[in-house]
Each structure stands twice: as C-alpha cells, then as structure tokens.
Amino acid sequence: MRLIETERLTKVYQREGRWFPSANDAVPAVDRVSLHVEKGETLGLVGESGSGKSTFARLLLGLETATEGRLLFGGEDVTRWGFKRLRTIRSRMQMVFQNSYSSFDPLFTVERIVGEPLSNYGGMAARKRRRVILESLDMVGLGAAYAERYPHELSGGQLQRVNIARALVFQPELLICDEPFSSLDFKLRRQILTLLEELKIRLGLSYLYITHDLSSVSRFCDRVAVMYKGQIVETLPAARIAEEALHPYTRALLDAVPVQDPRLRRSKTGRPVGEPALPHGESVIQGCRFCSRCPAAMPVCTTVEPALERKRPFHHAACHLYANEAEGKASQTFQIVKE
Ligand code: SF4
Numbered sequence: 001m002r003l004i005e006t007e008r009l010t011k012v013y014q015r016e017g018r019w020f021p022s023a024n025d026a027v028p029a030v031d032r033v034s035l036h037v038e039k040g041e042t043l044g045l046v047g048e049s050g051s052g053k054s055t056f057a058r059l060l061l062g063l064e065t066a067t068e069g070r071l072l073f074g075g076e077d078v079t080r081w082g083f084k085r086l087r088t089i090r091s092r093m094q095m096v097f098q099n100s101y102s103s104f105d106p107l108f109t110v111e112r113i114v115g116e117p118l119s120n121y122g123g124m125a126a127r128k129r130r131r132v133i134l135e136s137l138d139m140v141g142l143g144a145a146y147a148e149r150y151p152h153e154l155s156g157g158q159l160q161r162v163n164i165a166r167a168l169v170f171q172p173e174l175l176i177c178d179e180p181f182s183s184l185d186f187k188l189r190r191q192i193l194t195l196l197e198e199l200k201i202r203l204g205l206s207y208l209y210i211t212h213d214l215s216s217v218s219r220f221c222d223r224v225a226v227m228y229k230g231q232i233v234e235t236l237p238a239a240r241i242a243e244e245a246l247h248p249y250t251r252a253l254l255d256a257v258p259v260q261d262p263r264l265r266r267s268k269t270g271r272p273v274g275e276p277a278l279p280h281g282e283s284v285i286q287g288c289r290f291c292s293r294c295p296a297a298m299p300v301c302t303t304v305e306p307a308l309e310r311k312r313p314f315h316h317a318a319c320h321l322y323a324n325e326a327e328g329k330a331s332q333t334f335q336i337v338k339e
Contacts, residue, residue, distance in 0.1 A: 002075070003174055003206050004060060004093070005036040009069035011055055029055040031230035032069065034308075037174065042200065042207040044221035044238055046214055046253065052230040053210045057176050060208070061093060062086040091121065094167035098179035101159055104151045110137070111147040114166045121170075136165040139202075140195060157188040164195070171203070178210045193220055214257045218242060223314075226250045229289045232308055236315040246317045248294050288320070296321055 011030040030052045037043045045053050058064040060071065062081070071079045073089050081089075094117075097103045104113050115133045118124050124132070134144050140161040151159060160180065167175055177196070181189040193216065199205055209221055217224050221238035226247065234247040245251050288294070288301040300320050308318040 001039045002036045003039045003041075003073070004208075005072040006056075006060070007034050007070040007072070008032040009034070009056070009059055009071060010067045011052075011059055011064055012067040028230050030059060033227075033230075033232055035225055035232060035235075037206050037208055039173070040200075040204060040206055041223065042209055042221045044217040044224040045208060045210045045227060046212060046217060046224060047227035048212055048253075051227045053227055054178055055230075056227070057095070057178055057208065057210055060176065061095060062090055087121070091117075091170040092172050093174040093176060094170060094172040096160075096163055096167050096175055096177040096180050098182045101151060101156075101183075103163065104159070106151050108150070109147065110142075110149050110151075110154075110162055113151070113162060114147075114169060117166060118169055132169055133165075136168045137162075139168055139199065140165045156184055157191060160184065160188075160192055161195070164192075164199070168199075168203075172205070174206045174208065176208045176210070179212070180209075181211075181213070181216065189216065196220070212253075214241070214253050226253070231289065231318070233290070233319070234315075234317045235308075236312075236317075240315075244312070244315065246311055246315070246322055247290075247319050248296050248321070249290050252293075288318075 009030060010028060010032055013027040013029055015027060033052075033056060035043070035045075045056065047053055055064060059066055062078075062083075066079055069079070070077055073092070078086065078089060108116075111130070111133055114136055115129055118129055118132065134147065137144065137146055142158065142161050142165065146154075146158070146162075151162075154162065160183075163180075164175075175196075180196075181192060184192065196207065197220070200207065207221075209217070211217065218238050218241055224234075224236060224238045224241055225232050226234040226249065228249050234245065234250045236244060241250070242254060245254060286305070287303050288297070288306050291297050291301045294301065298320060304320070306318040306320050308316050311317050311322050
C-alpha cells in the first residue's frame with residue numbers, strides 16, 4: 001500500500017529583482033517528480049547538494065506549495081489542501097533534521113524540546129503530555145533523567161536521539177530524515193542507523209531518507225531514487241545499486257563513495273567531467289540535464305530529454321544509453337565512449 005505518492009510534482013521559483021521576468025527566470029527546484037513510499041518501506045533519496053531533495057521534502061510536508069502536479073497521502077489528494085486541513089496529516093509525517101544542535105533552543109530543556117510539537121498543536125493535558133514525552137525519550141534510548149538536561153549537556157549522538165524523540169511524539173507513520181548523520185562520526189552513525197531500524201520494526205514506520213552519502217543507502221534503504229537538478233534520473237532496489245546502477249550520474253556518485261563499504265568499491269569509471277551542476281537558474285535546457293558532465297554523452301542527449309523508463313524489473317532510468325537497446329549493447333556503448 002502506498003503511504004505517500006507524488007505525480008509530476010513541480011516547484012518553480014522565480015528569480016527576484018527582475019523588472020521583466022523571462023522564462024529563464026523560472027527556477028525549477030523540483031521538476032515533474034513522480035515517486036512513492038510504500039507503507040513500511042525506506043526510500044533513499046540521493047543526490048548532490050542543491051539537487052532539490054530538501055525542497056521535495058518540504059513539498060511533502062506542506063511547507064511549500066507545489067507549482068504543478070499532485071501529492072497523495074494515504075490515497076487522498078492533499079495537493080490543494082489549506083493550512084488548517086493539512087495540519088491533520090502533518091502530524092502523521094514528521095521530519096528529523098540534519099543539524100541537531102542548531103535546531104534546538106539552548107535555553108530549553110530536553111522535555112520542552114521534545115514536547116514542542118505537542119504545544120504547537122495544543123489540547124493535551126499536562127500529565128499526559130509528560131507521559132508522551134518520556135515514552136518518546138525511552139524509545140530512543142534516553143531515560144527520564146535526560147528530560148531536565150539542556151542541549152549543551154548532551155553529546156552529538158544524544159542530541160540526534162532527542163531530535164528523533166521529538167519527531168515521534170505524534171506517533172507518525174512517515175519519518176522524513178534529512179541528512180540525519182551529517183554531523184556524526186562513523187560510530188555514532190551506525191548507532192543512530194541501528195536505532196532507526198529498530199524503530200521501524202517496533203512502530204511500523206516508513207522512512208524517506210535524504211542523503212548525499214551512498215554508503216549508508218544499501219544497508220538502510222529498501223529502494224533508492226537518484227535526483228539530479230530537480231529530476232529523478234534512476235530508481236532501483238537499494239541492495240542492487242552497487243552492481244546494477246545504469247545511469248552515468250549514479251555510477252559517478254558510487255565512484256565518489258569512500259570505500260568503507262566494500263560492496264560499494266568499484267572501478268573508477270563514468271566519473272562526470274567538466275564543471276559541477278549548472279546553476280538552477282539555467283532552467284530552459286534541451287535534452288539531458290547531465291549532458292555537460294556526462295562522459296558518455298551522445299548527440300541525441302543535447303536535444304532530447306530522456307524519460308524515466310523501466311529498464312529491468314523494479315529498475316527505472318532516464319538515459320538514452322539504454323533506450324531501445326539490449327542491455328549488453330548499451331553497456332558496451334558506454335565503455336567505448338569513455339575510452
Ligand atoms: Fe549521459 Fe546522454 Fe544518458 Fe544523459 S542521456 S546521462 S548525457 S548518456
């Protein structure tokens with residue numbers, strides 16, 4: 001069952017400060033994205049900084065209004081719901097932010113921080129509220145003793161546990177984790193990953209896990225969607241990403257993974273060349289958006305935008321290399337072009 005689903009969801013920003021805005025001043029941060037998260041599934045959303053991952057998360061949470069497309073939650077179209085109505089589903093989706101310390105008020109105790117979302121919604125008796133807060137702290141491995149502490153008295157791992165506890169007070173169905181380990185060392189990352197895995201089983205949670213770190217994806221996620229300049233360029237089962245990724249951009253991301261996970265160790269092929277991603281402002285682009293960096297680019301790539309199409313069971317990619325060709329032949333073409 002699909003918990004949340006988007007259909008060609010688009011968010012376009014207009015550049016400010018122009019007297020006469022043109023089509024080039026429309027900046028598509030999220031461009032026709034169709035994705036879904038199944039109930040109980042962990043979907044990894046990967047891509048470089050500025051690829052549109054966080055804007056996509058904000059669209060799901062109703063913190064941004066979509067320019068086009070549809071958002072469905074539990075099968076219901078919530079795209080045009082107003083602020084009040086959206087509150088009813090917002091408690092069912094919660095966000096775990098990336099930088100714990102800066103997302104907390106240093107003058108608040110842990111109890112107040114974790115209970116903050118409940119205050120925003122109101123209507124809960126003090127005794128029940130305290131019980132819910134302590135239960136959430138307990139679920140993330142922090143006892144009642146932590147309730148009276150302040151952020152500066154906690155370690156990075158404890159702060160991230162508080163962050164997760166805050167997201168759990170509404171007993172959500174979906175947790176959107178935006179780079180949840182970015183400020184943690186390797187050991188703490190493993191601990192928080194394990195905690196999230198345990199919570200998933202215990203509470204029947206679904207996750208949208210946003211990251212630029214592919215090394216954690218194959219362990220933690222069921223499925224991966226790769227985003228480049230606002231578009232999804234590949235989706236496939238996470239366990240198969242190291243061996244079966246097709247899109248040159250995904251392969252380049254894999255090449256850039258520091259090889260802590262030996263399954264992700266691979267030959268240095270397909271690394272993108274040239275300048276980093278074009279600024280989003282250059283939005284009127286013909287053909288493939290990865291064209292200027294792709295070592296396998298062909299003439300057709302400069303004029304025809306590749307569609308996200310099924311290439312194998314449960315595997316979709318947007319790349320002309322694999323269009324209407326047998327898989328083996330396409331791979332061969334890729335090798336030759338690189339040489
Ligand atoms: Fe490279 Fe062309 Fe595929 Fe784009 S469509 S990723 S430019 S080969």
